[in-house]
Amino acid sequence: MRVEMEFLGSGTSSGIPTIGCDCRVCHSDNPRNKRLRSSVLFRVNAGESERRLLVDVTPDVRIQALRAGLSSVDAVLITHAHADHFHGLDDLRGLYWGGGREPLNLFAFPETLDSLKQTFSYLFDENYEYKGIAKFTSHTFEHDAFEAAGLSVQPIPVIHGRMRVAGFRVGDCAYITDTNEVPPASIEKLQGVKLLILDALRKAPHPTHMSLPKALHTAEQIGCERVFFTHINHDLEHEAINKELPDWASLGFDMLKVALEEDGTITITEPGHTGAPPPIAF
Ligand SMILES: [Zn+2]
Ligand SMILES: [Zn+2]
């Protein structure tokens, strides 16, 4: 099984550049310092048998889907009910239409699903009159692996201040955003993971997110071969920080693709390899 994770976004809740901020990172010309809200697309296998799992539905999902050339997904996984991770839910109608108007299978912790239903009651109301909306089939999970789009997905519960967040493991790849603590039982569930994407907000400690030093330490505890960081704020300038990191760790950036091949090797595909610029620039 080949598992690829594509960074649809790598930024913290405000996105980078942040509205009204005059800092050098927010004004940087380097595209790697431009970060839409954090989300990842798992692409498992390729061609006809490709399965696409979208993790989180950010307020930027429309632009993210357009620039990734994404018109349908096989499942939607939600990490937690903070605005930067699900407020793009209405825009999934584009992927619902692209998927042949089959209801989108959406997976979340029970309390996360409750919050989604409160915020977007009409999307989950079978009797809602207006037809131009996405339809969902909702599923909940707890600690055990579940099946999504024919794949086994292992939830990785992590702590985010006072709430729990779901990380996800598919094969030997894992995605964990929005956490200040990965508890021992979840470190256990991550044994054997080779490729990891992990929250690292900034250098300084934070009550609900990993700092860069803590994220490095956590990646070492897990013992992965390669880690890429996400949910990055404007304190971290891409090139300067990457020079400080060990060779097995890097800052992620929008449109980067990292994959674990069938033979266990890790491949990295940077955006622009086809020569085509992203369709949206800002
Ligand atoms: Zn977040
Ligand atoms: Zn800034």
Ligand SMILES: [Zn+2]
């Ligand atoms: Zn959050």
